[in-house]
Amino acid sequence: MPEGHTIHRAARDHHRIFAGKQLSISSPQGRFAKGAALLSGQQCSCVEAFGKHLIYHFDHSDVLHIHLGLFGRIRKHKLPETEPKGAVRIRLVGDTHVIDINGPTICQILPRQEFLRLINRIGPDVLRSDANPDLVFNRISKSKAPIGRLIMDQSVMAGIGNIYRSEILWRQSIHPETPGNAIGRDMFDRIWNDAKELLAIGVKHNAIITTNTTPPAKSRYRERVNIFAKTICPTCKGMIRRFEISGRRAYLCETCQPLPG
Numbered sequence: 043m044p045e046g047h048t049i050h051r052a053a054r055d056h057h058r059i060f061a062g063k064q065l066s067i068s069s070p071q072g073r074f075a076k077g078a079a080l081l082s083g084q085q086c087s088c089v090e091a092f093g094k095h096l097i098y099h100f101d102h103s104d105v106l107h108i109h110l111g112l113f114g115r116i117r118k119h120k121l122p123e124t125e126p127k128g129a130v131r132i133r134l135v136g137d138t139h140v141i142d143i144n145g146p147t148i149c150q151i152l153p154r155q156e157f158l159r160l161i162n163r164i165g166p167d168v169l170r171s172d173a174n175p176d177l178v179f180n181r182i183s184k185s186k187a188p189i190g191r192l193i194m195d196q197s198v199m200a201g202i203g204n205i206y207r208s209e210i211l212w213r214q215s216i217h218p219e220t221p222g223n224a225i226g227r228d229m230f231d232r233i234w235n236d237a238k239e240l241l242a243i244g245v246k247h248n249a250i251i252t253t254n255t256t257p258p259a260k261s262r263y264r265e266r267v268n269i270f271a272k273t274i275c276p277t278c279k280g281m282i283r284r285f286e287i288s289g290r291r292a293y294l295c296e297t298c299q300p301l302p303g
């Protein structure tokens with residue numbers, strides 16, 4: 043599943059190519075034909091991301107809401123238009139580029155009120171400058187749930203996915219099963235700031251990079267992380283343990299990330 047940095051990067055790219063432009067919108071696959079017809083010809087005013095939700099604003103008050111889910115993907119190419127590849131749910135065409143989105147979990151038009159309800163349900167997003175970390179700390183410090191689950195719960199805090207979860211907790215020497223109410227403000231601030239920094243690097247490079255050394259340009263993402271899907275801890279050379287939290291793979295080094303108490 044794409045993590046928050048992928049969606050923010052897409053929002054940034056799409057804003058640059060579409061903001062202030064009249065878009066021609068279609069649904070080559072047909073499943074979004076009605077919605078596409080309603081939006082086509084409108085001027086796009088802004089594209090932004092809230093967690094993993096991609097939002098296109100138009101001159102009128104409705105918004106286009108996209109969530110890629112597990113299998114959705116976005117392709118961008120320069121004009122001229124080419125034959126759609128696979129089942130393209132929505133194609134957006136500006137005056138320089140074409141964006142195709144295949145297989146999103148959500149592709150819908152939201153009236154303004156529903157859009158506001160949606161963003162109220164999403165927790166503060168580490169990548170947004172308007173995010174308030176105090177709200178996240180309040181939720182976490184009142185919960186007995188493990189921190190490894192809380193930081194990936196998009197209603198608590200938005201943007202962190204499976205890979206960043208393991209990496210951030212390892213970098214901050216925090217055991218993923220530490221209960222939220224055992225996380226002090228200092229520890230929370232370290233998580234928040236590290237997430238903010240790492241996801242911003244992710245947006246810039248359009249890749250997950252959590253190691254402090256600059257990776258070779260062509261290395262695969264696995265070469266750029268510390269413990270995710272690895273076997274040996276880069277710090278203590280001990281074994282990395284694989285386990286599951288809420289059905290998703292997680293990793294930790296029990297030596298570097300001891301449980302408190």
Ligand SMILES: [Zn+2]
Pocket residue numbers: 275276277278279280295296297298299
């Ligand atoms: Zn270790």
